Amino acid sequence: MVRRIIVLLGTLFFLAGLTWALPLHAAFSSDDGTADGIKLKELADTDLGGIHTSTIPEASASKQNSKSTSEMEEKVVLHSSYNRMLSTINATYNNSVTAATYDNTSPDGAVYIGPGTQTSGYITTEGESRWFLTYVDSPLKLTALMNPGAAVDYDLSLYKLDEATGTLNRVSYSQRGSGQYEQLSHVAGPGYYFVLVQSYVGSDTVNPFTLYLGVSDTYDANEPDDNPWFAKNQGSTTFSSRQNIDNFLDEDWTKISLPRSAPVRLLLNNTSAYGVYRLDLYDGNLGSLGYLDQNTQGQVQLPAGDYYIRVWAPSSFDLTTPYTLSVSYQAADVARVSINNITTDGGVQGFIDYGYGDKWRIKNNITISGRAFDASGNPVANAPVTAALRVTINQQIFQASTTTDSLGYFSVSLNNLTPAAGNYSYYNNGLSIHYFDIIPIVFFSGDKQVTANINSLYHFAYQIRA
Known part of the structure; x- marks a missing residue:
């Protein structure tokens, strides 16, 4: 899957004489356990580590509705x-x-x-x-x-x-x-x-x-939620939950319910430099469906029913820094994106023509705004969108991901771009000479490249007064 991404990008930039690899994460699907960043397999004893020595078997599900007696x-x-x-x-x-x-x-x-x-x-x-x-x-x-x-x-x-x-x-x-x-x-x-x-x-x-x-003595508002019987029930609504792991045993369980089959997108974001967290997904019988590492986004197609999500710390936790669990439900695949605005710093913002056609001009930090559509032209809600560009100096790749809102709109920022080399120049009406690069930009949804109404940018380097 990763190889397919590299081939697509290599083809796109063939004219530049270079290929580049974009480290995107593959789809969170039950038939693919090889993608970078997302590992799907039945949980074994060695996967859980620490004090949690084994996974939850499907046989335990019968006990959910038949409580012990005595x-x-x-x-x-x-x-x-x-x-x-x-x-x-x-x-x-x-x-x-x-x-x-x-x-x-x-x-x-x-x-x-x-x-x-x-x-x-x-x-x-x-x-x-x-x-x-x-x-x-x-x-x-x-x-x-x-x-x-x-x-x-x-x-x-x-x-x-x-x-x-x-x-x-x-x-x-x-x-x-x-x-x-x-x-x-x-x-x-x-x-x-x-x-x-x-x-x-x-x-x-x-x-x-x-x-x-x-x-x-410190814990988040969703506690107690250390097992599936006390899981926070989020139903079938898209949500983003901000919680913290408050001790080395702490587990945060969440329940979701799907009234019909749907692609479910999962994101576990952890900004802590100390805590290392993981997301485990279970079906309604508490059978393992796989796991997702922190700071990765995945998708899995699930039939109607109840499901459980567990977030825990396999090796270390950070009481002071919350993590964010985001779950959304995508109705269709993204086929194309339409970019309607790109803002930037350095006083060079705009959609201009430097002699190579109209393109957005950028400098060091940019925010890209647009909308995602399916193959029939309908906006796609709750879908992942990744923007990636490559600067000229050192051929460095910059990328960032986001999720579309309920109407398919998105905004994603790429910051601290390497300065432009200034390999191209434009004589500005006798006032100055502008130096810039022409750099490629591509868009993905999940691991699939999608079409866009732009494919390159003017990367501003500097100007010299005439």
């Missing part, structure tokens, strides 16, 4: 002695000892685990529960991660204690498939919280599960 209820009532238990938690429990040491199969025997610490335990029989207790002293985002340690299916729930009634009210949960990590988050007010690890299928007395609790 202790995994909306409300649980503590034993009448719970006040005495809560008053002694710090003296009674030690996180350095595994949960298996204690009889924590009910909330009355919950093992204390402090925020920012990890404990472990065993499930000895299918359906058994292990309870843990923590305390939050100020408004924070509380995150819990449980790794089962074996090919068993354990679920995770979080309850908040109503101290007036002794009732535990469930505020979050995670219910994935066999062998999968469970993760949840909750924007927690001060109080006592109980964490439940419960066997849905299987048990293991050799390989312990591990449970980690973390807190974040």
Whole structure:
């Protein structure tokens, strides 16, 4: 696919005696896993890295609509002695000892685990529960991660204690498939919280599960959204969401719903010099459809149905710099663009004739405005458009991408162009001599070159007074 782009550009600039390669990203499609910048494959254990050791299997989808029974209820009532238990938690429990040491199969025997610490335990029989207790002293985002340690299916729930009634009210949960990590988050007010690890299928007395609790004092407005059950539901509307990864476990899940088959365009933009993020796409059964690296744009044709998007940090995160997730739905392919204006700095803006036909004159920084159309002449909304030009000095390539609005209009800027060499000259009515280059410009939508009403520019270098 990349080779096809190079051939197209090489043909376009044959008269100049040079070829050039434009590093565009190929379409985000299920039948192409080779394009630069976009990697499409089933997620394997090695892809996820870090603490997330495996992908979500399709088998877990059946659990979305059939919640666990037994202790995994909306409300649980503590034993009448719970006040005495809560008053002694710090003296009674030690996180350095595994949960298996204690009889924590009910909330009355919950093992204390402090925020920012990890404990472990065993499930000895299918359906058994292990309870843990923590305390939050100020408004924070509380995150819990449980790794089962074996090919068993354990679920995770979080309850908040109503101290007036002794009732535990469930505020979050995670219910994935066999062998999968469970993760949840909750924007927690001060109080006592109980964490439940419960066997849905299987048990293991050799390989312990591990449970980690973390807190974040800074988080975005979409939290909690650390798993698909609490995903932000964006429906079928084009959106751009600005969020941040607030801890090394944080996952941001988004749900989209397509009433009919459509091309879906995805963009994960991250300006941070420290955080490295990735977008994962799942179908409605939580089956992997592939992933997209940060600062890349892709497209995938999806049938009607529900889909989930996960943004996370495989290696590093930056709490202070938000990323932007953009999702749009394109109705048709772009066949051509019409450029109606190009602005520039240096006092040389205009559409003029230097003796080689009318062309836009530019200098160092330019903004290109136009509109995209399909093969039938209809404007194309929510479509990617890339403008690329090549300057004369060092044959350097400059490119920038954008997305059309709901009416097909777009505006894209290319900045800090290398100065022109001044290989051409124009005698300006006896007043001055203008020196300039004639440079090529092309347009793409996705990886496909589209036709345009312009194909070259006057790149202004300098003038000499006559």
